[in-house]
Amino acid sequence: MHTRVLTNGKSLRRILSILITALSWPSTALGVPDILEDPLGAQPGRLHTGSALPDGSLIACPATIDLSEPLEPGSAIDVALCNNPQISSSWAGIKIQAGALGEARAAYLPTMRVSVSRLSNRTGNSSLSGGSDPIRTGIQVYGTMNWRLLDFGERSANNKAASLLLAAALAAHDASLQKIMSGVIQAYYDSMTAQSHLIACKKMAEIAERILAATKRREAHGAVALSDTLPALTALAKARLNEARAQGDFNKSLSMLVQSMGLAPGTALRLPQNLELYRADDVTELNLWLREAEDKHPSIRQARAKLAADQAKITVxxxxxxxxxxxxxxISRNGYPNQGLSNNSQSVTTAGVSLNLPIFEGFGRTYKIRGAIAQVEQSQVHLQETTNQILTEVVKAHADALTSLGSLKASEQLMAAATQGLQSSMRRYDRRAADILEVLNSQSSLADAEQERIRAIAEWHSARLRLLANSGVLGMADLVQEGK
Structure with a gap:
């Protein structure tokens, strides 16, 4: 008997050693899929393929861009999405909810546990028997299996709620993408506007220098008095002051762009030299954008999924x-856990069915149900608030897009007229048909027209992309088209 137990113990240890080795060996090394990574298929495909934008373009991290080249909107978005911690947090949220879904699906499967112990029993009283106490050594094995056969919808509702919460986590990740993209777009075009303003101020300073030079030449020939030169000198000083302020505004906006992209402070960036390229798209009717946002905006989809999950929680x-x-x-062999070896080597197998009947829970169930219902009411309010907020932002962005689209042609005409006006004033001044004040007024009008032109183009770029982002459909293709 004793020899047989030791032999079984060695065999059991050999089997356990083989099992442990097999489970610890990576299945990928054997060329087969790792079924233990996601055996219940709870992980969404996005965890394997990576994040994607509404147009299907994937986000490849780390983003590789050449900062020595002019920065395009798409490149700025790539870097920001890879570096922003909010994106990483929402990505981890997807993994958490995928784990919860796997746990809910596992409730349909049986659970099995086995405990194996090597024990030594010492019995008797050596002082009475006059000899040593007998020692009995053996292997004790105990295994259990539990399997829920029937309930009244608890597992099904749990599985549904977990699936909906996973959908909410995916939508939250999409919402984070759109939010970060919208913020980077705003910072990018703020920087572009500031750079264009700086270029315009430098141009105005050059024009002021030419006007001052022409005035000094006329003063040297006695054609004009010092009273004409002083206003030109004042205009030049003012132009240089505006240039210095524009340089400061540009440096500030560029720092904000670096921060929004998640780059190290002080990182040098280059931007395209002008903001003249734009696509005067036809902005469709507002109702179409509102329906698009209500159907596709990730924040609204997240709120809807959360509401449906809370409704399923009531059933749970x-x-x-x-x-x-x-x-x-x-099944037990040689006794039970936390007990010594049985006197006789024996095996016991028991199987049965148990019916669990909750009789009284101290009214706790009533309050849990009320709490779940209240959570649904709260989620309904949150959905309504989210929908109203998103649609309000769409209405504002649509109005801004229409306004900026209408301003484009007007600013172009204003710019052309102001340029011609300054050229005419300069010719008249050279022929002594106009005084310096007329020239300076024309210069000021051109500066104002330049600012209006810059503002109109920047507002169109920003409003168009904000309309797409607020509708939840902004993709990388929209950013690439900005440079075409």
Missing amino acids: VRSEGLPSLDATAY
């Missing part, structure tokens, strides 16, 4: 207070 809470039917079985 109610089902927990209903009867359930479980199948149970256990």
Whole structure:
């Protein structure tokens, strides 16, 4: 008997050693899929393929861009999405909810446990028997199996709620992408506007220098008095002051762009030299954008999924207070856990079905159900607030897009007229048909027209992309088209 037990113990240890080695060996090394990574298929495909924008373009991290080249909007977005911690947090949220879904699906499967112990029993009283106490050594094995056969919708509702929460996590990740993209777009075009303003101020300073030079030449020939030169000198000083302020504004906006991209402070960036390229798209009717946002905006989809999950939670809470039917079985050899070896080597196998009937829970179930219902009411309000907020932003962005689109042609005409006006004033001044004040007024009008032109183009770029982002459909293709 004793020899047989030791032999079984060695065989059991050999089997356990083989199992541990097999489980610890990476399945990918054997050329087969790792079924233990996601055996219940709870992980969404996005965790394997990576994040994607509404147009299907994937986000490849780390983003590789050449900062020595002029920065395009798409490149700025790539870097920002890879560096922003909010994106990483929402990505981790997807993994958390995928784990919760796997746990909910696992409730349909049986659970099995096995404990193996090597024990030594010492019995008797050596002082009375006059000899040593007998020692008995052996292997004790105990295994259990539990399997829920029937409930009243608890597992199904849990599985549904987990699936909906996973959908909400995916939508939250999409919402984070759109939010970060919108912020970077705003910072990018703020920087472009500031740079264009700086270029315009430098241009105005050059014009002021030419006017001052022409005035000094006329003063040297006695054609004009010092009273004409002083206003030109004042205009030049003012132009240089505006240039210095524009340089400061540009440096500030560029720093904000670096910060929004998640780059190290002080990182040098280059921007395209002008903001003249734009696409005067036809902005469709507002109702179409509102329907698009209500159907596709990730924040609204997230709120809807959360509401549906909370509604499923009501079923979960109610089902927990209903009867359930479980199948149970256990097998033991040489005794039971936390006990010594049995006197005789024996095996015991037991199987049965247990019916669980909750009788009284101290009214706790009633309050849990009320809490779940209140959570649904709160989620309904949140959905309504989110929808109203998103649609309001769409209305504003649509109005801004229409306004900026209408301003483009007007600013172009204003710019052309102001340029011709300054050229005419300069010719008249050279022929002594106009005084210096007329020239300076024309210069000021050109500066104002230049600012209006810059503002109109920047507002169109920003409003168009904000309209797409607020509708939840902004993709990388939209950013690439900005440079075409």
